[in-house]
Amino acid sequence: MVVAGAMAILEGIAALAKDDLFAVTRHYVFEFSLTGWGWVHLIVGIALVLSGCAVFTGALWARFLGVAIASLGVIANFLWLPYYPWWAIILIAINLFVVWALCAGMQREADASMTV
Structure with a gap:
């Protein structure tokens, strides 16, 4: 989680800096300014x-x-x-792995407490 958060923070900082790295899309349903997306990713990354x-x-x-x-x-x-x-797909995969790992850990602890 800490690594995924650090990557999201870097993504947010890059978007806030208005880097030429990002593609500009037109007519996208969830279209925000690049600065808005930068703040979203920065806040999610810190969290x-x-x-x-x-x-x-x-x-x-x-x-x-x-x-x-x-x-x-x-x-x-x-x-x-x-x-x-590509960055978004990598972060989606990492975050899905985090969700799976946290949920699997809860299940293992519940099974261990029932056998005691």
């Missing part, structure tokens, strides 16, 4: 890093928060696909 650090504590609420924030990261990057497709 991912903070919730990733909270997951290290082992608290159950941190796992639920991590699943919610990583899911928001998947949605934000799906909407970001026309601007920078």
